[in-house]
Amino acid sequence: MNSGLWMRMCALFCALPALLVTACGEPQTSESPDLDESEFEIISESDKDFFVGGAMVFTFYHELGHALVDQLDIPILGREEDAVDNLATLLITKWQPKELREDLIFASADSFGWQDDYNAATGEALDLSGEHSTDLQRFYNIACTFYGSDPERLGAFANAARLPEDRQEVCPIDFKTMAKGWSEHLGKIERQDGGSRSGKVLVKWDVVKTASGHALRTRLEQSSLLTKALRMFNETYALDKDIVVRYEECDEANAFFDEDTKEVIMCYELAAEFEKLYDWAQPQL
Numbered sequence: 001m002n003s004g005l006w007m008r009m010c011a012l013f014c015a016l017p018a019l020l021v022t023a024c025g026e027p028q029t030s031e032s033p034d035l036d037e038s039e040f041e042i043i044s045e046s047d048k049d050f051f052v053g054g055a056m057v058f059t060f061y062h063e064l065g066h067a068l069v070d071q072l073d074i075p076i077l078g079r080e081e082d083a084v085d086n087l088a089t090l091l092i093t094k095w096q097p098k099e100l101r102e103d104l105i106f107a108s109a110d111s112f113g114w115q116d117d118y119n120a121a122t123g124e125a126l127d128l129s130g131e132h133s134t135d136l137q138r139f140y141n142i143a144c145t146f147y148g149s150d151p152e153r154l155g156a157f158a159n160a161a162r163l164p165e166d167r168q169e170v171c172p173i174d175f176k177t178m179a180k181g182w183s184e185h186l187g188k189i190e191r192q193d194g195g196s197r198s199g200k201v202l203v204k205w206d207v208v209k210t211a212s213g214h215a216l217r218t219r220l221e222q223s224s225l226l227t228k229a230l231r232m233f234n235e236t237y238a239l240d241k242d243i244v245v246r247y248e249e250c251d252e253a254n255a256f257f258d259e260d261t262k263e264v265i266m267c268y269e270l271a272a273e274f275e276k277l278y279d280w281a282q283p284q285l
């Protein structure tokens with residue numbers, strides 16, 4: 001169904017945060033440093049790293065959405081999983097340059113489109129009783145919401161995503177409705193000079209036990225996309241309380257907001273799954 005939208009190599013602004021490495025070479029838990037523009041330089045990432053980084057950025061914003069719903073006590077009409085997918089897409093529409101946000105959406109949507117292809121190819125049944133929309137619905141919803149953010153410019157994008165014409169017609173309305181809802185709440189936490197709120201999103205990288213996990217952690221820590229996602233959020237918003245996003249080994253490919261600790265958990269295994277999905281999808285394209 002989905003032939004893969006995202007196929008482009010990108011050059012983008014990025015930062016390379018220093019890794020903390022002990023004498024035996026084992027990275028310890030570390031926090032992402034605050035960055036200023038002078039630390040940014042242009043590099044290019046491989047297609048695979050861009051895909052994995054892009055899919056992880058979408059997941060990062062999605063899980064941050066759950067944490068914001070909790071911290072800001074945001075009432076949700078409908079399914080929260082869909083609402084926070086919308087937030088992730090909305091935050092990506094604020095990225096510059098415009099070509100970068102398009103590539104990022106391609107990677108985000110394809111992570112669901114390719115997963116649907118993979119499940120179909122391996123005979124895995126659709127999970128219609130799950131809390132999330134199906135992978136293919138998430139693919140189309142992301143594409144529709146993004147297209148709706150700038151329909152004048154994104155006609156070719158909508159066609160590449162194979163959004164049917166009748167769906168295209170409602171995307172700008174859907175985007176407006178969704179953006180109005182989120183903007184009302186995000187507006188309350190917009191960073192202001194001299195504002196009293198000082199809470200931030202803090203990223204922590206937990207120790208990994210395996211060599212493959214170590215290498216993956218290094219790639220994620222050096223991902224210009226994940227670095228930029230964090231920086232953009234903290235530059236735009238100021239929270240009442242910090243939100244910790246912890247990367248850790250979980251023994252499952254997952255990401256979630258922990259209601260008890262109020263932390264977002266991003267599993268290294270999820271990034272490993274995105275890498276495997278990319279490798280699987282390439283010969284199918």
Ligand SMILES: [Zn+2]
Nearest residue numbers: 062066081084
């Ligand atoms: Zn969720």
